[in-house]
Amino acid sequence: MKPSRPTDPPRAPAQELIALIRMPAQARDWTLRRWDRILRMARASNVLGRLAYAIEQASLRDQVPERVQFHLVAIERLTRHQREALDWECQHLEDALQGMRLPLVLLKGAAYAKAGLQAAQGRLFGDIDLLVPREALEAVEDTLKMHGWVRDQMDPYDVRYYREWMHELPPMRNLVRGTVIDLHHNILPPSTGHAPDPALLIAASLPIDGTCFRRLADTDLLIHSATHLFHETELKNGLRDLLDLDGLLREFSAASTEFWPALLTRGQALGLARPLALALHCCARLADTPIPEPVRLQALRSAGLSRWRAGLLEALYRRALSPHHELVDTWPMHLARFCLYVRGHALRMPAGRLALHLTRKAWWRMFKSSSRKI
Numbered sequence: 001m002k003p004s005r006p007t008d009p010p011r012a013p014a015q016e017l018i019a020l021i022r023m024p025a026q027a028r029d030w031t032l033r034r035w036d037r038i039l040r041m042a043r044a045s046n047v048l049g050r051l052a053y054a055i056e057q058a059s060l061r062d063q064v065p066e067r068v069q070f071h072l073v074a075i076e077r078l079t080r081h082q083r084e085a086l087d088w089e090c091q092h093l094e095d096a097l098q099g100m101r102l103p104l105v106l107l108k109g110a111a112y113a114k115a116g117l118q119a120a121q122g123r124l125f126g127d128i129d130l131l132v133p134r135e136a137l138e139a140v141e142d143t144l145k146m147h148g149w150v151r152d153q154m155d156p157y158d159v160r161y162y163r164e165w166m167h168e169l170p171p172m173r174n175l176v177r178g179t180v181i182d183l184h185h186n187i188l189p190p191s192t193g194h195a196p197d198p199a200l201l202i203a204a205s206l207p208i209d210g211t212c213f214r215r216l217a218d219t220d221l222l223i224h225s226a227t228h229l230f231h232e233t234e235l236k237n238g239l240r241d242l243l244d245l246d247g248l249l250r251e252f253s254a255a256s257t258e259f260w261p262a263l264l265t266r267g268q269a270l271g272l273a274r275p276l277a278l279a280l281h282c283c284a285r286l287a288d289t290p291i292p293e294p295v296r297l298q299a300l301r302s303a304g305l306s307r308w309r310a311g312l313l314e315a316l317y318r319r320a321l322s323p324h325h326e327l328v329d330t331w332p333m334h335l336a337r338f339c340l341y342v343r344g345h346a347l348r349m350p351a352g353r354l355a356l357h358l359t360r361k362a363w364w365r366m367f368k369s370s371s372r373k374i
Helices: 013-022 032-044 048-057 066-100 108-114 134-146 156-165 198-204 218-230 238-255 259-269 273-286 293-303 307-320 331-348 351-368
Strands: 104-107 128-131 149-151 172-174 180-184 213-215
Touching (some): 013 032, 013 048, 013 238, 032 048, 032 066, 048 066, 066 104, 066 108, 066 134, 108 218, 108 238, 134 172, 198 218, 218 259, 273 293, 273 307, 307 331
Parallel strands (some): 128 180
Antiparallel strands (some): 104 128
16 A cells, blocks of 8 residues: 655645646646646636647656646647638738838737747737737728628627727737637726827837738837736636736746846836836745846835735735636635636726716616626
8 A cells, every 4th residue: 555645735726737737747647637727727727728838848748637728739730720710811911011111010829939938838818919019000090990890789889988998909809711810909998097109119029930920029018018917807717817918927037137126116117117117026925936026025125015915916816817617616716716807997987987988888788688707
């Protein structure tokens, strides 16, 4: 009889997934029942591709049960297909827009992939996000319409909401391929009152070799990722976004010893020190990202985030980033998501406008049977 091994202390579901992606060898002796649970959680969090990539990189695929291998191979093929589709769609965008001689800045997942960053490995993609100067926004939109992208039917109020208060236009869908483009003029809604100057982001952006596109500078790319996650209202992909941040921090800090001071300075210059500080704090505490402790503490001080407030937000995100799945859902997780949903909307616009907006959307859902998201 084998001696019993001491059991590890229970982890939050999100941290359990992160630990497995970081050290997949721990799953060598797992039962099918335990694998079933982890695969369901990974799929619900949109990180199954990252798990498959980690297992493949560790040369462990042959050591997991055959039934599990089917899921890993399937998600790898889907990830590869999405990457090919992204390249194909970017080529269509390039054909449509390169004649306009504008800075075309890819954001988020598309930028990670086209720039060859580690954060793109095993990542599933959704829409393509593209940042252009605000003064060129209508011209770019009209050009895309001429090349087959259209906007889905929307309520006039929703159209006004996007065009007057948001940092992007309503999504545009290609009539032939069904792909979606989100056209941005900033990385935060102007209604927040602390949206950065997009000209600063565009001026510092870097060309992507072999394309007409650009991507944000390393510090700006990370600050945008932090801002996106910690201003979000719905966190279904929150764990994926946290792993994006973890990957970017590891890659950029390893490439330059000047990265940390440059990052903190840039966060202050863009007026986004608070989401950056929260990102560094949560990555260090939830994902074990190797962030120097003086850097984390300096970021919190610069952002005016007290330790108790940072701890409270960390506790909320620890629960809210857990997979949205009935296997692990608990009332504290639902409460945390609700609190962060309210916080995200409060950050998005002033209280009076927010109250009117949410009241109108609630009325529309109740009496018009609308399924649109807020």
